Amino acid sequence: MIKKPSQAVIDIKPSGIRKFFDLASSMKGVISLGVGEPDFDTPWHVTEAGVDSLANGQTHYTANRGLLRLRQEISKFHDEHYGTKYDPDKEIIVTVGGSEAVDLCCRTLLEPGDEVIVLDPNYVAYEPAILLQHAKPVFIELKEETEFKLLPEDLEKAITDKTKAIILNYPSNPTGGVMTREDYEKLVPIIKKSGIYVISDEIYAELTFDGEFASLAQFDEVKDQVIVINGFSKAFAMTGWRLGYTLSSREISSLMLKIHQFVIMSAPTPAQHAAIEALKNGYPDVLEMKKSYEQRRNLLVSRLNKMGLKTNMPHGTFYVFANIKPSRLSSDDFCTQLLEQEKVAIVPGTAFGVHGEGFVRISYATSLDNIKKACEKIEHFLETLDNQRKEELEAEVLEVMEEIISI
Structure with a gap:
């Protein structure tokens, strides 16, 4: 008898985002506001740099950490934009997208039985990465009334002796929430005292609309506890190039490099040349x-x-997290019926955690025309629901009246 594969992999749930994307792709005429991908093409001068690298025969492995020129540009970018300094030789690793970086962090930090604090709602990749290391996710509910921020009192309650790390994602996918420098100042003493690591997924950093982007890595007291994940997919419209990076202390970076060099070797060379130009x-x-x-x-x-x-x-980010509780439908039913009746694809909040119930994520990484059409269809869907309820109520009243008359 063939042995059973890994139970941890068997137990992982499929992505709730992918479920609705696959369903939508099987239908004609769907307006998709589901997948988190820029509708812009990669700027041509960036693409051209990648093409030129191929034409010039730059198709070989790079250093495990990535091209030095790229790491130097990453270091310069973070210094100029965020005031954080990282050594391109020892503290930066170029990865295959931010997804590899998340996996690297979890493999490097976690041992079986460790606890990792995860915000709920959260990005779909975090929980599986934790579970694959036989660690335990511990969830903190984020609330609409506080704009889905992480509050210090909630963090303090969640930390135990088993807590190894917390995963942050601000600006947040799916909520669009952000943390300001003042918000983070309240967390710094807690993080410093506990000694936990912070995996800070900052892939949407450049898509901060109101005020300046802030990061825990900007606080010297805890900088060595913070691993920053960033990349080129969202801000530079380079999703298909699959290029991200990590910024961390020398010690953690050297450990992550061990895994990266055996599993990946190095990120794609043409993509790295394109990223330099970006x-x-x-x-x-x-x-x-x-x-x-x-x-x-x-x-x-x-x-x-x-x-x-x-x-x-x-x-x-480029998402809204809309409250659909007035519809009296579950998040899953709302999205399913909207897709079937109006051909508009959005994602149920439950794809991002149990506390996403009552919400839907809508991406506005599409044209204004598509957004206008989708809004008209959503409004029509809500009107249809209201009319159905009125008819149901009228039918119930009529039934009651008939019973009274019969008596």
């Missing part, structure tokens, strides 16, 4: 795309609130 000359493109996202955000939030779906103004 960092050197692509920031104006980022600002243009960001301006467009902000216009879309404002329109979508305004329309959703007008139709009775309370929606916080997201201060980052």
Whole structure:
């Protein structure tokens, strides 16, 4: 008899995002507001740099950490934009997207029985990465009324002797929430005292709309406890290039490198050359795309609130997390019926954790025209629900009256 594969892998649930994306892709005429991918093409000068590297025969392995020129540009970018300094020789690793970086962090830090604090709602990849190391996720509920921020009192309650790390994702996928420097200041003493690591997924850092982006890595007291994950997918519209990176202390970086060099060897060479160009000359493109996202955000939030779906103004990313409780449908039913009846694809909040129930994630990484059409369809869907309920209520009243008359 063939032996059974890993139980940890068997137990992992499929992605709730992928479920609705696959369903939508099987239907014609669907407006998809589900997948978190920029609708912009990679800027041509960035693509051209990747193409030129191929034409020039730069198709070989790079150093395990990635091209030195790229690491130098990453170091320069973070110094200039966020005021954080990292040694390109010892503290930066270029990875295959942010997803590899998340996995690297969990493999490096976690042992069986360790606890990792995860915010709920959260990005779908975090819990599986923890479970694959036979560690335990411990969830902190984030609340709409506090704009889905992590509060110090909640963090303090969640930390135990078994806590090894916390995973943060701000600006947040799926909520669009952000943490300010003042918010983080309240967390620093707790993190310092506990000695836990912070895995800070900052892939949406450049898509911070209101105020400046903040990171725990900006606090010298805890910087060595923080592992920053970032990349090129979201801000530079380079999802298919699959390129991310980690920033951390020398000690942690050297440990992560051990895993990276055996599992990956090095990130794709042409993608690294494209990323050099993106960092050197692509920031104006980022600002243009960001301006467009902000216009879309404002329109979508305004329309959703007008139709009775309370929606916080997201201060980052390209998602809104809309409250659909007035519909009296579960998040899953809301998304399924909306797709079937109106051909609009969005993602149920439960794809991001149990506390996502009552919410849906809507991506505005699509055209203004698509957003307007989708809003019209959502509004029609809500009107249809209201009419159905009125008919059901009228039928119930009529039934009661008939019973009274018969008596």
